[in-house]
Amino acid sequence: MIKIIVDCFGGDRSPRAQVEGALSSLAGNPDLHLLLTGDEALLKKELEGRAYDASRLEIVHAPEVIGCDEKPTDAIRLKRNSSMMKAMIMLRDEEEIDGMVSCGSTGALVTGALVRLGRIPGVIRPAFCPILPTMAGGIVGICDSGANVTVTAAHLRQFAIMASLYMENVYGVKAPRTALLNVGKEAEKGDDIRQEAYRLLQETECVNFVGNMESRDLLSGSYDVVVADGFSGNVLVKTTEGTALELLKKLKKDIYSRWLYKLGALLMKRMFMEEKEFMNYQNYGGSVLLGLEKVVVKGHGSSNAKAVEKCIEQACRMCSSRLSDKIEAEISKYEHYEE
Amino acid sequence: MIKIIVDCFGGDRSPRAQVEGALSSLAGNPDLHLLLTGDEALLKKELEGRAYDASRLEIVHAPEVIGCDEKPTDAIRLKRNSSMMKAMIMLRDEEEIDGMVSCGSTGALVTGALVRLGRIPGVIRPAFCPILPTMAGGIVGICDSGANVTVTAAHLRQFAIMASLYMENVYGVKAPRTALLNVGKEAEKGDDIRQEAYRLLQETECVNFVGNMESRDLLSGSYDVVVADGFSGNVLVKTTEGTALELLKKLKKDIYSRWLYKLGALLMKRMFMEEKEFMNYQNYGGSVLLGLEKVVVKGHGSSNAKAVEKCIEQACRMCSSRLSDKIEAEISKYEHYEE
Numbered sequence: 001m002i003k004i005i006v007d008c009f010g011g012d013r014s015p016r017a018q019v020e021g022a023l024s025s026l027a028g029n030p031d032l033h034l035l036l037t038g039d040e041a042l043l044k045k046e047l048e049g050r051a052y053d054a055s056r057l058e059i060v061h062a063p064e065v066i067g068c069d070e071k072p073t074d075a076i077r078l079k080r081n082s083s084m085m086k087a088m089i090m091l092r093d094e095e096e097i098d099g100m101v102s103c104g105s106t107g108a109l110v111t112g113a114l115v116r117l118g119r120i121p122g123v124i125r126p127a128f129c130p131i132l133p134t135m136a137g138g139i140v141g142i143c144d145s146g147a148n149v150t151v152t153a154a155h156l157r158q159f160a161i162m163a164s165l166y167m168e169n170v171y172g173v174k175a176p177r178t179a180l181l182n183v184g185k186e187a188e189k190g191d192d193i194r195q196e197a198y199r200l201l202q203e204t205e206c207v208n209f210v211g212n213m214e215s216r217d218l219l220s221g222s223y224d225v226v227v228a229d230g231f232s233g234n235v236l237v238k239t240t241e242g243t244a245l246e247l248l249k250k251l252k253k254d255i256y257s258r259w260l261y262k263l264g265a266l267l268m269k270r271m272f273m274e275e276k277e278f279m280n281y282q283n284y285g286g287s288v289l290l291g292l293e294k295v296v297v298k299g300h301g302s303s304n305a306k307a308v309e310k311c312i313e314q315a316c317r318m319c320s321s322r323l324s325d326k327i328e329a330e331i332s333k334y335e336h337y338e339e
Numbered sequence: 340m341i342k343i344i345v346d347c348f349g350g351d352r353s354p355r356a357q358v359e360g361a362l363s364s365l366a367g368n369p370d371l372h373l374l375l376t377g378d379e380a381l382l383k384k385e386l387e388g389r390a391y392d393a394s395r396l397e398i399v400h401a402p403e404v405i406g407c408d409e410k411p412t413d414a415i416r417l418k419r420n421s422s423m424m425k426a427m428i429m430l431r432d433e434e435e436i437d438g439m440v441s442c443g444s445t446g447a448l449v450t451g452a453l454v455r456l457g458r459i460p461g462v463i464r465p466a467f468c469p470i471l472p473t474m475a476g477g478i479v480g481i482c483d484s485g486a487n488v489t490v491t492a493a494h495l496r497q498f499a500i501m502a503s504l505y506m507e508n509v510y511g512v513k514a515p516r517t518a519l520l521n522v523g524k525e526a527e528k529g530d531d532i533r534q535e536a537y538r539l540l541q542e543t544e545c546v547n548f549v550g551n552m553e554s555r556d557l558l559s560g561s562y563d564v565v566v567a568d569g570f571s572g573n574v575l576v577k578t579t580e581g582t583a584l585e586l587l588k589k590l591k592k593d594i595y596s597r598w599l600y601k602l603g604a605l606l607m608k609r610m611f612m613e614e615k616e617f618m619n620y621q622n623y624g625g626s627v628l629l630g631l632e633k634v635v636v637k638g639h640g641s642s643n644a645k646a647v648e649k650c651i652e653q654a655c656r657m658c659s660s661r662l663s664d665k666i667e668a669e670i671s672k673y674e675h676y677e678e
Contacts, residue, residue: 135585135588149522149530149533150530181574183488183569183573183574184446191488191489191570215573215574215578216577216581218578218581218582219585220585231522231529231530232570232571232574234554235554235574235575236574238553238555239555239557239575239582240578240582241555242554242555242557242558243558243586244586245555246474246558246559247582247586249474250474250614250617251614254610254613255607255610258610260607261606261607261610263603263606264603264604264606264610266603267600267603267606268599268603268604271593271600274593275590275593278589
């Protein structure tokens, strides 16, 4: 039995998307037990008239919601009765709960998890690992993408180990091709931290290190894992998303500027819809926080029911593959550096 | 009279694009005097049969070429007879030469310029400033984008001053909206360097500082200058270019997959050509190295004649607007921090 707690508020389509996603997961996985946090009355109303196995679903009353523009440190301190913090505290305190899924404020989730949840023994810094689709039809994981704005070479090595094991165990990528984000391909590129990390990664047996990667090659399909400090990793992921989004917006605007283009686009409607689906990060699951004892999956704020279902499925795979144990075993092989 | 030296080799279309671009510039600007560096015989052959004002064009023989995969430190030391280093040494030694344009190896150009050329008094670190088009039809300058992988807050302030003056004097952008690249909009985001830079920029009168920018908003048109360390600035620029390029490639591939799409695309041919032109960074001039006493413009390796002409025009505007003097005057108002 896998037990996951789902924060049902704080997303753009809460609580409907969360409830629908939860029920689909429940129907598809007889080994799954779910807890839903949020305003009990609203959740009960959302569940009304739907068919589900009530013996595997619990509601945990948590009337408050953390907004996306609230200061994370205040939110985690003051809103203990919010759907997100309630879920996190239960995840920490109740041994039988394996993981949590939230589509709420990223800042509050990351800050809360780093402060409140236990790390895997040996892990210096947990790190964020979102997934992007590549043009070759695969996916690539970027770790860290924002949990740590400053890092050491030892941190980067740990990110590489954790993200490699994640891609292998959760997505079935064999010996993930792992690269270090840098300003050029040569070993001597970048600052001292990058040069030292390059050396450490070459010596790390469980990582299939393929060298430095320039950011323009992220989507090429040549890499499965990209290791970065949280600052430049964040720039990498958000620039990719931003550029794709802005380009699609421009294309759409230009199409509407002339009837001939509208006609052409009509013939290509299915293709454009496929492109949009391809670029829709909801289809690739949530970002995970690697390095914590328990599983934390962050879904996109605008997640629909299908995206929430994917996040729950992702959490289940992380639990059932015993990813934390594997990370602990590999991390313990290398020297620890204190923060 | 403005005197510019043009490195005619090292680009993908050298020396034809450089020679044609130079002659167009010469024809369009009676105040311009050009020197071309490269193999004399090849340059003479390229000039053969073309009409131009020979009194304003000189050839400087430099038989060697720096390749794009040569190690910059070796190249600038060992290839003093290359078209690029010859141009750089003459730029340094001959007072009447105002600037240089090169489409050769970026690494060699930046390393060479930092080592061989004088800085504007008060400038701690010269920085690279490429231009990208925004979706609002404007442009945005990103400084630094790779010359300095590590920086201090004082460096970032100088980058802001230099890039603002550049956008204002060379592109006519009034009071350029200048933002600091960060992982979130709030003032307290990022590492200590970013937080300190935020404070310094608020106090810098000649900079119209509008706060932090998240990388996903680069192309939105809300910013004229983005200030960054050379590492994350490099990631920002190359990820934008890479994503745009990969998406266009995917679109093209998908269009060719079905005849219906091909038909649709045929109706939209002009639009797609316009999109391609819009995204073609050749249309936006070269990257400049800000903070040097003399002007250095780096054109893209694949520059055609029109792009080379734009780079020369850019160099002329930098010279005639007396950008260096303006940078010196503003920089001198703030405390210097030594490296």
